[in-house]
Amino acid sequence: MCGDIVLNSESRYSKYHNMPSLNRSNIYAKLPSAKLKEVFQIVLQNKKFRIERIVSCGQVTEPGKWLKELHDEWVIVLKGEGKLRFEKGNRLVHVREGDYILIPAHTSHRVAWTHPRKKTVWLAVHCR
Numbered sequence: 353m354c355g356d357i358v359l360n361s362e363s364r365y366s367k368y369h370n371m372p373s374l375n376r377s378n379i380y381a382k383l384p385s386a387k388l389k390e391v392f393q394i395v396l397q398n399k400k401f402r403i404e405r406i407v408s409c410g411q412v413t414e415p416g417k418w419l420k421e422l423h424d425e426w427v428i429v430l431k432g433e434g435k436l437r438f439e440k441g442n443r444l445v446h447v448r449e450g451d452y453i454l455i456p457a458h459t460s461h462r463v464a465w466t467h468p469r470k471k472t473v474w475l476a477v478h479c480r
Contacts (some may be wrong), residue, residue: 379430379475383407386471395475402478408434410468418460424479428452432472435465 377395384391390411396403413419418439433448439460447453455461466472 404476406474408466408472413462420460423457425455426477428475430473432470434472437462437464
C-alpha cells in the first residue's frame, strides 16, 4: 500500500459505486510559461515518494553547482528535450520525449541544457 497520499488535482466521489473518491487530472493541464524560471510542481507525494512536474524553457543548473539527491530519482521527459551532465566521467546524456533515466542516490548531476524556445516537461519520481 502507498500510505497516505496527497494528490494535487480535483477529487470526485461517485454515488453510484461504493468506493473512495478518485482523483483525476492531466499532466499537461495548465502548463506554466517557465520563461523566467524553471517551475517545480508536486503532483503526488507521501512518506515514501514524491512526484514532481518540472517545466523548463532554456534553464540550466547554475554554473559550478551539482545536484545530489539523498534518494534515487527517476526522471522522464514527457515533452521537449534536455541534457543532463553527470560529474563522474563528465558524461553528457541527451534526453528526448519518452526517454527516462534513473539517477541513483548521491549521484552528482546537473541540467546542462533545455530548449530555449520550447517547453520541456519532466516528470520526476523521488523515492524516499
